[in-house]
Amino acid sequence: MPLTQDEQSPRPATGGPTEDTAPDGPTAPVPAAAAPTARRRKQRQTWRQAFRRDWQLYSLALLPLIFLAIFKYGPMVGNVIAFRRFRPGGSIFGDEWVGLRYIDMFINDPSFWHVFTNTVVLGGLTLVVGFPLPIVLALLLNEVRKKYFKKIVQSISYLPHFLSVVIVVGMLMQLLSLEGTVNQIIGAFGGEGIPFLQRPEWFRAVYVGSEVWQTVGWGTILYLAALTTIDDSLYEAARIDGAGRWRQTWHVTLPGIRPTMITLLILNIGMFLNVGFEKVLLLYNPLTYETADVISTYLYRVGLVSNNLSYAAAIGLFQALIGLAMVLSANLLSRRMVGTSLW
Amino acid sequence: MRVFRAANAAALVLLCAVMLYPFITVLAQSFSSAGAIKAGQVNVWPVGFNVDTYTAVMSNGMFWRNYGNTVLYTVVGTAIAMTLTTTYAYVLSKRHLKGRNALIGIAVFTMFFNGGIVPNYVLISSLGMKNTMWAIVLPNAISVFNLLVMKSFFENLPKDLEEAAQIDGLGWYGIFARIVLPLSKAVIATMVLFYSVQYWNDWFAAFLYLDKSELFPVTLFLRNLIAGASTSASEGAAAAGTTTALVSTNIQAVTMILTVIPILCIYPFVQRYFVSGVMLGSIKG
Known part of the structure; x- marks a missing residue:
């Protein structure tokens, strides 16, 4: 994971905002004459000086910033319609304040809690199954001595990552159809054919299974990168101490990729509630809503199919806030407990 | 053992x-x-x-039309995304830059908090982008993950070349265009692959923002085939209205093959770049 591992290492333990977290947007005032704290080793530099020297760099950032403002921060602000009545064709920020009306509405909506539970279960299963498997695969690949064999396995296992979810669902539908391979195998053992995609009790298995199929190979790439950075002398030392393969893996390899594991775990926790919306939308149908309907598909139907935009925005905002809270707490927890964090 | x-x-x-x-x-x-x-x-x-199914699908005018749309969206989208990502990543890679952490924070925050599908829909509609290519290519033009990989790649480039160029009086524009970009072929190839795959595979933006089937990308064409073929089609299928009867499995299969072929063809060539590109970027910033 690239992220900001470089900045995180030697943080002053004093807490409180350090200079690099200061909210210095381009409009921040110039604190030129403001009490220069002698402790700061970074030399003070005014905005005027910075601009004179680096105006070309700032100008390169301009287009991306405009893009982010419109397409990323715009919708965030657009979430105010969760608290306002929205009329299609009216202002994009809604027409009048209605307070927490829409929040009340979904909190008292039993179908919301139903899809909420489904989301947690589906997200939880995906995390529990999908997070460790790439680590296992990376460790297995790491044991392969023949270079070309390793390369071939890698190339093949990365491939599903590059497929459109439409294709994956199309493949699933064919493999799981009554005349598909899976049912042929069941038939060969004398079983009854199962229409998997029409059965709510099968949905979670199908979803998680296909998710693993698509992500397990690609998930190894960052672990393999981390594995190459482990110092060979550590293995040598372990061997001299009489450690076998297993103990080398346990005491050298796993600690070596621990920062990567934690980074990816935090990220996965943050994405926890955004279970593959597009895949569910393609894969589910009214027969499987019971287990398949998740928050995002529910709010999609409520908001964009039935046109209750404000209500759906309220649900979406709630989901996004939970996601943010989960990333922040996972990050905090891992910093406290293992000393690794995203920032 | x-x-x-x-x-x-x-x-x-x-x-x-x-x-x-x-x-x-x-x-x-x-x-x-x-x-x-x-x-x-x-x-x-x-x-x-x-090979009759291939002949049948390939003689379908709408299929080619949608295929062409996919190519267009992919090329335009990737060009825009690469411009924005490369320039921003380069700026972010300059450690001395005042305000750099704020600039990074602005991007990273969008990774963990997003406006959500409904406000996005409202925004795109009110910008008048529905039923245009821009609804497909613009909203996802910066992937923060790609941005951060590129940023750490730039940070790892040897500094002395840039410094020498600076002494020779080259501005940041010149350094970026003449020194940094030529040194970054691996990461650029990787990012081009990632973005073009993203645009090639995208169907949902089209599903949401496009109503006219002559604007559809091929993924949406395929999705409508599949949705029309599955006995219990979801609500969206009715709106799409392109399916008359059950579409036989072999037609779906042919469409799927034709849709993935370009990816399968470029994949082996770009693969060596992306392994080194991503790994270099991710090992350490």
Whole structure:
């Protein structure tokens, strides 16, 4: 994971905002004459000086910033319609304040809690199954001595990552159809054919299974990168101490990729509630809503199919806030407990 | 140890088989007759070999039209995304830059908190982008993950060349265009691959923002085939209205094959770049 591992290492333990977290947007005032704290080793530099020297760099950032403002921060602000009545064709920020009306509405909506539970279960299963498997695969690949064999396995296992979810669902539908391979195998053992995609009790298995199929190979790439950075002398030392393969893996390899594991775990926790919306939308149908309907598909139907935009925005905002809270707490927890964090 | 090696190799071979099997089945189905598929005879080898389905799909005007749209959206989208990502990543890679952490924070925050589908929809509609290409290519033009990979790649470039150029009086524009970009072919190739795959595979933006089937990308064409073919189509299928009867499995298979072929073709060539590109970027910033 690239992220900001470089900045995180030697943080002053004093807490409180350090200079690099200061909210210095381009409009921040110039604190030129403001009490220069002698402790700061970074030399003070005014905005005027910075601009004179680096105006070309700032100008390169301009287009991306405009893009982010419109397409990323715009919708965030657009979430105010969760608290306002929205009329299609009216202002994009809604027409009048209605307070927490829409929040009340979904909190008292039993179908919301139903899809909420489904989301947690589906997200939880995906995390529990999908997070460790790439680590296992990376460790297995790491044991392969023949270079070309390793390369071939890698190339093949990365491939599903590059497929459109439409294709994956199309493949699933064919493999799981009554005349598909899976049912042929069941038939060969004398079983009854199962229409998997029409059965709510099968949905979670199908979803998680296909998710693993698509992500397990690609998930190894960052672990393999981390594995190459482990110092060979550590293995040598372990061997001299009489450690076998297993103990080398346990005491050298796993600690070596621990920062990567934690980074990816935090990220996965943050994405926890955004279970593959597009895949569910393609894969589910009214027969499987019971287990398949998740928050995002529910709010999609409520908001964009039935046109209750404000209500759906309220649900979406709630989901996004939970996601943010989960990333922040996972990050905090891992910093406290293992000393690794995203920032 | 020997036993472990053999077991490990066997497990990995099995894994490859599982990874490849769906591709093989679809490929076999695309050359099989509809009857054989219906009878459940097609697994890894075509039954009732024919290329009629290919001829049928390829003579469908709408298919080619949508295929062309996909190419257009991919090229335009990737060009925009690369411009924005490369320039921003370069700016972020300059550690001395005042306000750099704020600039990074602005981007990273969008990774963990997003406006959500409804406000996005409202925004795109009110910008008048519905039923235009811009609804497809613009909203996802910066992927923060790609941005951060590029940023750490730039940070790892040797500094002395840039410093020498600076002494020679070259501005940041010149350094970026003449020194940094030529040194960054691996990461650029990787990012071009990532973005073009993203745009090539995208169907949902089109599903949401496009109503006219002549604007659809091929993924949406395929989705409508699949949705029309599954007995219980979801609500969206009715709106799409392109499906008349059940579409036979072999037509779906052919469309799937034709849709993934470009990815399968460039994949082996770009793969060596992306492994080194991503790894270099991710090892350490």
